[in-house]
Amino acid sequence: MGKRQKIKRKLFQYNLIPPHKWRPAATVLVAAIFGIGIYLIRLSNATSYLSDDPQACVNCHIMTPQYITWTRSSHREVAHCNDCHVPHDNIANKYFFKAKDGLYHASIFTLRAEPQVIRALEPSIQVIQSNCIRCHESQVTDARLAGFIDNHVGHRTDRICWECHREVPHGKVKSLSSVGHQIEPIKAHAPADLEIIPKWLKESMNTSK
Amino acid sequence: IMDRKTEARFAYQPKVQIDGIEPRDSVWGLNYPRQYQSYMRTQDTTFKSLYNTSGFKDVLADQPEMVILWAGYAFSKDYNHPRGHAWAITDVHNTLRIGSPMVPGDGPQPSTCWTCKSTDVPRLMSELGVTEYYSQKLSDMGTDVINPIGCADCHNPQTMNLTITRPALIEAFEAMGKDINKASHQEMRSLVCAQCHVEYYFDRTKQGKEKAAYLTFPWKDGLSVENIEAYFDKIDFADWVHPISKARMLKAQHPDYELYEMSVHAKRGVSCADCHMPYKNEGGQKFTDHHIGSPLSNVENSCFVCHREKQSDLMTDVYERQRKVKEGSGKVQKLIAMAHIEAGKAWELGATEYQMKDILIGIRHAQWRWDYVVASHGGAFHAPLESSRIITSATDIIQETRIKLSRLLASLGHNKPVEMPDFSNKAVLQAYIGLDIPAEKAAKSKFLDEVVPMWLKEGKAREAKKEVKTVSSR
Amino acid sequence: IMDRKTEARFAYQPKVQIDGIEPRDSVWGLNYPRQYQSYMRTQDTTFKSLYNTSGFKDVLADQPEMVILWAGYAFSKDYNHPRGHAWAITDVHNTLRIGSPMVPGDGPQPSTCWTCKSTDVPRLMSELGVTEYYSQKLSDMGTDVINPIGCADCHNPQTMNLTITRPALIEAFEAMGKDINKASHQEMRSLVCAQCHVEYYFDRTKQGKEKAAYLTFPWKDGLSVENIEAYFDKIDFADWVHPISKARMLKAQHPDYELYEMSVHAKRGVSCADCHMPYKNEGGQKFTDHHIGSPLSNVENSCFVCHREKQSDLMTDVYERQRKVKEGSGKVQKLIAMAHIEAGKAWELGATEYQMKDILIGIRHAQWRWDYVVASHGGAFHAPLESSRIITSATDIIQETRIKLSRLLASLGHNKPVEMPDFSNKAVLQAYIGLDIPAEKAAKSKFLDEVVPMWLKEGKAREAKKEVKTVSSR
């Protein structure tokens, strides 16, 4: 796909390609960074960020509360993290926002500088809000549905959706300690040979006793 | 980063280390007190909804004609609404269906009966081997099976992942050409239940395993009621032969998973745990509520996740569907009971095997279909339309059969309704089919006084020897 | 500000002023071109779904046993799937059910038949008075009724508000002790349809109005199939007496609204228009799509408003429900046909009125219930569980009746299955019940060639005299 092109274009756009005379040094540096980078990438499963798999986000345990509240929510079958947290107006913007956001999260996380209570920040609030509307546009603007909900038209415009819909999708209580144990096998942490059937049973069935 | 990963996996502080297969929930509970405490609430038998209850309602007293349907089979002695998982062992001890085996090896039921009742089962299977486990008597394992359904049935003790501990489900997937290891986590949230809440039969013809009552789910040709009926017809299986009608009968046991799979909730990806084990908030902690029971005791946590209707509307949604299905199933069960007695009359008047052939197949199929719907206590809500469709077909089959019967009876000189016993009294009907319930109850009482306490005592003594390793606090 | 408000109310520029009752859509269309153009698309007959179609499928050819069910009643001659509203008049002209009335006053059907077919009806009712309108022959109004269902049936011409133009619905509400003026706008979005898509009968006993075939909806005691059955039993009403079985029969006509009211969609406040008239976007303008037809031709606009499933999943949702209901209704209609013929045999062999009494009631009730489900072409999806429940009860009743019949037949010396005609051929069955379809078709062809063109010509000439006032542009 044009993903690589897009990155290149971005790099140019922000003058990130070094001038000629610095190139040898830069190459070494870049190579070194690349090496460590690849290691880090593998370790942290960064490749998964390019996907829409919600498991990508749970690579950070810090996201666990959000992940498991989402898996217990009505949006589980219909909206993945990126459907809400990444802009969907155009593809370039989507990956740009993702890169920016991801880098920011990653740094904070590695530096252990995350706040005790994570909250959606202003730019991401806007992204989420516009995503709610993106999916629910027909519902919230449809005159025919106004009949169901008193004043929805008025109310939906002067504030953010989850001021009312507080349980969508993470619920009200969202600290790490609030959600206990996450037992869904997260691909990043699960052993490669993870199996649903316990070893003793497999053996017993194989020996067909 | 490495550091934080470990941190993620052990955000909690384990108190004990769980080795091998640990049947005792109380041990797991030391590590997971919230789940344990909520699971213990399955002891609570007070909840009542319109049709179901945790209170162990006597189904035969409620709908006595079932006694006729199951004449010659243990279900005619005793059949109750289920109650919470905590009662699984007690209820096996108590039921007249297992008789009163005073010594090991006694009694009508095989060891296989324990399969869905206890965390001791995986332990025993791993110790004895699966086939050997299936090859004994229920009474042989009295001291071995003492812990009701619990953590070890659904969880991997190391990772707490959901796991399948019952071979029958794995084999049923294999028979369908599927690999259960490929199940998603969301599917697992139903499949752990499908270990037990499914139709089954005992295969006594498995090659090289002829001594075993090998627990088998008849799913090879598909999960629909017609598929399974055809499967049983093909292998000419019968659970028993009905003493009155002489029909070769099938018993359907709780096909909860199979019927549920036909529903719109299943099609939309909803799992059993979504409704029966919703998320719960306690002291700011969220966890899976392990108090498995009727979701109607807990509409706010269960249905409200997806539905924003009034609680009373959701309750009546359930009740309406149940009422509409039960209207038909309640009717057809009386018709099938009549057919058995009419068939009995035909034999009495000298009907031939040849004349009875189609009639007996009709009785077999109609009762199978009726039972499929009724034995699934949740089915009338889980899959109302599929349930109703099955009941329509059962009604058609049994009435077609009764038309044949009335022609046959007329040709044998009996051209009028056959006299029926009083369908409204369980005791009368049990006497009618030749059961001596007072005698069975007396024996049971002796068994419960003398044998069961000994089983439990010996079992506990055996367990006390197994040490529990505590984890030193970091 | 005032200015802008007016602007808001008249964002469109009315081109003509609509006075009184204007039956011609083309006139309304000058003011509301989008709604008009989409409504004109109800002429399109190309859409086909799995069971339904806009293509006017011949139901009797498809399921010939219905010919037996309706023997002695006009439906045995001709019965089709509906098509778009634009065809309402044409289809009345074409159907064998109205015969071929060559002169005014001829033919079997009353003027009441027109009630649900034309915008000329409110006009005629206001001119003649309601009772007088109901008191003529269909053929008396041939030149008067020429515009199919249209704007004037549902809209107030001044405000464009939804309105009820048919007295039967208003009277039915009164009979139930309700006031239709209290209906919410959302309810109106179904009630405009309930003017026509409902079960009805012609009351010829209305005090002081004995000459009228007074259109009545039998809702007084409730909308359920049992309520209406009890209502008809109480007033001892019969649409006709079946010539073979001699049962006093009921005909159920399209109880779309009644069945729909039993559904989960209705309980959640969804209206007919939500699915059958979804919003549509054209050139940045949103408007109600007036191309009323199967929502399956338009899943994106209709179901997607509330459901975010794949289109194919929503289609199979509909088809699965229809299949499950039709499995039972398809079966039971054959059984009822057999019962008619078996009853005929019993009469032939000398059965007495007394012996036949319960049997005839059984046939009446079973066929009524079956028809209630089948005549509602949308019912199998609208209210699948209620439909299935009704089919179960019809199956039970008819089979119970056939058991009685087989005993009776045996007592009359006929103890074996009764010979049946070939149920797979419409023409054969129509001959079997004594219809001369070729003759009827020949007469119809003459009627369509000679009478109908004259009706339409005269009607158009009459209309041409009515002037259309244009509104001067501001």
Ligand SMILES: [Ca+2]
């Ligand atoms: Ca079984």
Ligand SMILES: [Ca+2]
């Ligand atoms: Ca009618």
